[in-house]
Structures are given as C-alpha cells and as structure tokens.
Amino acid sequence: MEKTSASRQLQLRIDHLEQNNRFINEALEMALSLGDFQADINENHNLNHILEETERRINRLIPFSVRAIYLVDNKDSDIRLALCNPDNRRKMLEDEMDFMTDKGLFAWALRERRGVFIKSKDHKREFFFHVISTRSQIKGLFVGKLPPINRRIPDTSISLLSIILLNTANAIESIETYNFISEQNALLEAKVEERTRELVDYERRLQRAKKMEAIGTLAGGVAHDLNNILSGLVSYPELLLLDIPEDSPLRKPIKTIQKSGEKAATIVQDLLTLARRGLGARDILNLNDIISDYLKSPEFERLRQYHANVNVETALSPNLLRISASSVHISKTVMNLVSNAAESMPNGGTVLISTANQYVDTPIAGYDNVAKGDYVTLTISDNGAGISPGDLERVFEPFYSKKVMGRSGTGLGMAVVWGTVKDHDGYIDAKSVEGEGTIFTVYLPATRQELTKSIQGHRIEDYHGAGENILVVDDVEEQRRIATGMLEKLGYSVSSVASGKEAVEYMKNNSADLLIMDMIMDPGIDGLDTYKNILKIHPGQKAIIASGFSESERVKEAQRLGAGRFIRKPYSLEKIGLAVKAELGR
Numbered sequence: 001m002e003k004t005s006a007s008r009q010l011q012l013r014i015d016h017l018e019q020n021n022r023f024i025n026e027a028l029e030m031a032l033s034l035g036d037f038q039a040d041i042n043e044n045h046n047l048n049h050i051l052e053e054t055e056r057r058i059n060r061l062i063p064f065s066v067r068a069i070y071l072v073d074n075k076d077s078d079i080r081l082a083l084c085n086p087d088n089r090r091k092m093l094e095d096e097m098d099f100m101t102d103k104g105l106f107a108w109a110l111r112e113r114r115g116v117f118i119k120s121k122d123h124k125r126e127f128f129f130h131v132i133s134t135r136s137q138i139k140g141l142f143v144g145k146l147p148p149i150n151r152r153i154p155d156t157s158i159s160l161l162s163i164i165l166l167n168t169a170n171a172i173e174s175i176e177t178y179n180f181i182s183e184q185n186a187l188l189e190a191k192v193e194e195r196t197r198e199l200v201d202y203e204r205r206l207q208r209a210k211k212m213e214a215i216g217t218l219a220g221g222v223a224h225d226l227n228n229i230l231s232g233l234v235s236y237p238e239l240l241l242l243d244i245p246e247d248s249p250l251r252k253p254i255k256t257i258q259k260s261g262e263k264a265a266t267i268v269q270d271l272l273t274l275a276r277r278g279l280g281a282r283d284i285l286n287l288n289d290i291i292s293d294y295l296k297s298p299e300f301e302r303l304r305q306y307h308a309n310v311n312v313e314t315a316l317s318p319n320l321l322r323i324s325a326s327s328v329h330i331s332k333t334v335m336n337l338v339s340n341a342a343e344s345m346p347n348g349g350t351v352l353i354s355t356a357n358q359y360v361d362t363p364i365a366g367y368d369n370v371a372k373g374d375y376v377t378l379t380i381s382d383n384g385a386g387i388s389p390g391d392l393e394r395v396f397e398p399f400y401s402k403k404v405m406g407r408s409g410t411g412l413g414m415a416v417v418w419g420t421v422k423d424h425d426g427y428i429d430a431k432s433v434e435g436e437g438t439i440f441t442v443y444l445p446a447t448r449q450e451l452t453k454s455i456q457g458h459r460i461e462d463y464h465g466a467g468e469n470i471l472v473v474d475d476v477e478e479q480r481r482i483a484t485g486m487l488e489k490l491g492y493s494v495s496s497v498a499s500g501k502e503a504v505e506y507m508k509n510n511s512a513d514l515l516i517m518d519m520i521m522d523p524g525i526d527g528l529d530t531y532k533n534i535l536k537i538h539p540g541q542k543a544i545i546a547s548g549f550s551e552s553e554r555v556k557e558a559q560r561l562g563a564g565r566f567i568r569k570p571y572s573l574e575k576i577g578l579a580v581k582a583e584l585g586r
Helices: 002-043 047-061 087-102 105-111 155-243 251-274 287-295 298-306 327-343 389-393 413-423 477-489 500-509 527-537 553-561 573-584
Strands: 066-072 079-085 116-119 126-133 138-145 283-285 310-315 322-325 349-360 373-382 427-433 437-447 469-473 493-497 514-518 543-547 566-568
Touching: 047 066, 047 079, 047 138, 047 155, 066 087, 079 087, 079 138, 087 105, 087 138, 105 116, 105 126, 105 138, 126 155, 138 155, 155 251, 283 287, 283 327, 287 298, 287 310, 287 327, 287 349, 287 373, 298 310, 298 327, 310 327, 322 327, 322 437, 327 349, 327 373, 327 413, 327 437, 349 437, 413 427, 413 437, 469 477, 469 500, 477 493, 477 514, 477 573, 493 500, 500 514, 500 527, 514 527, 514 573, 527 543, 527 553, 543 553, 543 573, 566 573
Parallel strands: 310 349, 469 493, 469 514, 514 543, 543 566
Antiparallel strands: 066 079, 066 138, 116 126, 126 138, 283 322, 349 373, 373 437, 427 437
C-alpha cells in the first residue's frame, strides 16, 4: 500500500515537472517572439491588426475559452468591446460585463495594474481581467474566460501576458499619435493650400488694382490736358454760330466741329470717371427710377435699332431701398452693362435687368469681394456667347474689347462701370460661362430715408405701435441700431441684445411682447436655438425671424414652433412695421 502511494506521488511529481517544463518552453518561445511582435506593432498602424495579433499570441500562451479586448474611447472616455473571439460568445460576455459593471467589478479591474480573477454572476464561470495600459494611461482591458478545467495559470505566463498587453498599449498609443499627426498634417496641408490660393487671389487682385490705378492716373492726366484743348472746340463754335448768318455755308462745318467737340468731351468725362475724379454731387435716388428713365431714353432707342433681335426684360424689386449716388454716372453704368450684354448676342437673345435689396451677412468672394452690409443690387444677365476666363479677368480694362469700334462705343464702357462702382463705395461681381451667357452684379451701399407714405399705399398709421415691448436679437451692432431706430419711430419700446445667449439670459428676468431675432449669429447659438430656449421660459412667446439669406429649413422649423413672419434683410420701415403689427395681432 505504501509502495503504491509512493508511486502515485512520484507520478504526480513527474506530471508537475513536465507541465512546468511545457509552460517554461512556451514562455521562452513567446519571449523570443516578443521582439518580432514589438517590431510588427510599431510598424503597422492598423488597430484591428494589432488587436488580432494580441489575441492570437495570448491564445498561444494561455488557452482561454473566450478572449475579448475592450478599448477606451478617447472622445467620451467610455469603454467599448473591440474584439471577441469566438464571436458567438459576445452576448454571453456582454451580459456578464453588464453584471460586473453594475457591481463595480469592471471599474475595479481597470484600476488594478495586474491580472485579477472574477467569478461570474452564477459563480459557475471564472474570468481573468488584465488592464491594457502604458506607464501613464489606460488604453483598455483584456478579458479571458477560463476553461472549466485546468484553470491554473503559471505566474510566468501571466507575466508574459502582462508584457504582451504593455506592448499592445504602447502600440495603441503609437497608432493614436500617428493618426493625430496624420490628421494635423492633413489639416495643415489643407490650410497651406487654402492660404496659398488666398495669396494667389490677393496677388491677382492687387495686380489688377495696381493696373487700374496706373491706367486711371494716366487717364486723369490725359483728360486734364484734353479738357483744356476741347474748351476751344466746344465753346468757340457756339460763339461763332451766333455771329454767322443763317445762310452762311460756314454754319454746317462749324456745327460739325461743335458736335465732334461734344463727343470728345463725353470721352473726357469717361476718362475722368475711369480716373475716379469725375463723380459730382450725390443725391438720394431710387435705382428703379434710373433704369426706367434709361429705358425711355434716346440711347436705349438707338441700342434697339442696332440690336433689333435682342429682347430687354426687367425684374425690378417694388420695395427697393435708396442709394446715395450720382444719377448721371449710375445711368451710364446701366447703359454700358446693357450695351455690353446686347453686343454679346449678335444672333439675338434676352437681356434681363433686375434689382433687389440684399443684406450680406458674410463677405462674398468672387471677382470682387463684397464686404458685409446692406446693398441695393443691379444685375444684368444675358444668354449670349459668354466670356472666356482670360477675357473675364481683363473685362474692365479700357480698350480691352472685341466689339465693333465705332458702333459699340469708345472702348471705355466697362472701365467706366468699374470706376463708377468704386466711386460709389460699391462692388461688382462678374460670372460667365462660354456658350451660356454672362451675369454682372453691382452692389451699391443702401441708405434709408424716413418714409411718410407707404410705397404700396399703406399709411404709416396702419402699422404704428402702441408702446409694446420688443426685444431685438442680432449679432451685428448696425443692424440692431437700424431695427431699434425704426421700431422706436413706429412707437414701440425697444431693447436689444447682441447674441442668442444674451437673449435667453434677458428673458429669464424680463418679458417681451415680441422678439425680432436674426437667424444667423456667429459665434454662438442661432435664431432657432435661441427661440427654443426662450420657449422653455415663456411658452407661446411671439417672435419674428430675420435674415440676410433666403428662407431656410431652420426658419421654417422656428415657424412650426410658433414664430411668425420671416423678414428678409435689409429692413425697411414698412416691411418691419407690417410684420410686427401682424404678429402682435396674431
């Protein structure tokens, strides 16, 4: 009996030594392969590859029946399952992890810097947890389900597993750093490319401005000298004609000289405009009136004779704001742009003249960058031959023309347009597609004049207020002043704030009969989000949405929540007065 017992103990001892020897051999093999593993994970920037290689090596080291890797999300610090093998045990694993999370065991395992064993919720299974972390930062957690038998894991294997997971953590950090650097590099390259385009564009504009300035300086000097010469050709013939008998044969050649002098004087005036020295006194004008007068003028009749197959149509805004301008120069701008459009359609076509009010919230980039502000726009479009990009770049240079000289003018028409627009502190944009047509848009600064009578027949009394409280919300100080001034003229009590956040804070301690909110406010929350927050404080709050852009989906959503009319900037007294009156009475 003792001999049998001794034999059994000897056999157990031999089995133990063989098992240890196997573990040691596997550990040595794994240790020798760690160098290759480290090189592989340092060179490969694919996260899935790193996790799969980690799981494969752990499986060779320790035969877990289920192996899973959780990773920490850097955006929200949540921990998410990134790998589970076999995948069909994912549901079981997630149920167990939910239980361990509720019990705080999952968080405890994360805080430990060593491997820990945790029983399942029914105590029939056992799990091994080991944090995946660098020396300073937790990257995730390895979870292994132990097989039902042979649960003992040698310390050497756990030590090697710790090394594998440390290398994995370093690899994950390396990938994150690599991705961050790649993203920053891409952003930097995009920024450099954008900045390069801007610099090229600025350089192009600067060269164009210098060229036009040099031409203007030359034109101004020539015009000055020509004026001295032409005074004789224009004035003396008139004096001579007073003294010469009606039947004198000299009258006809003298009148010819006089007309030639007058034509030359017109060209001089164009040169002065090009030199930006010819602008006289400005008046408060309506652009629609200038266009209507031009369409009744002899110049337009001559244009129709030359281009009988060209149809001229208009689309003039009925509520157009006023401009501070020289009537003669703006009329000539209209004439030159219409003439240019007609010349581009030798086989006939349509020229459309349109006007509109436009509030520019953000600068418009184009041929001529348009700054923020209120504008009256003049748009001349045609469906003619179009202009090539190279020609479009030089279209406002004097004498750069492909028209028929002698019938099409002096070659200064578009240069005069440029000088006039700049003299009026305006902007001009040019767009063209060869074979499709051209669009010129002139932006002239708008001005407001107190209205005593509605353009459409409304009396100011029809939309006068009775002291109601109105809060104006707009991020642009000038727009707040304009709206406030108009509303106060209409008899309302007005307050204003510069952002949606300020509006919400104001309404926490105050009330208003009506809000007038800008839809686009940058930075900060826009009109829709402002309205949503205010409705939480004052359910049913009346409001009007305003914007320099067209009605958008966010405007419609605000109206679905209870906001009233949408007002498109720029404001006019009648427009804002009628909208406020209608909303207050709704």
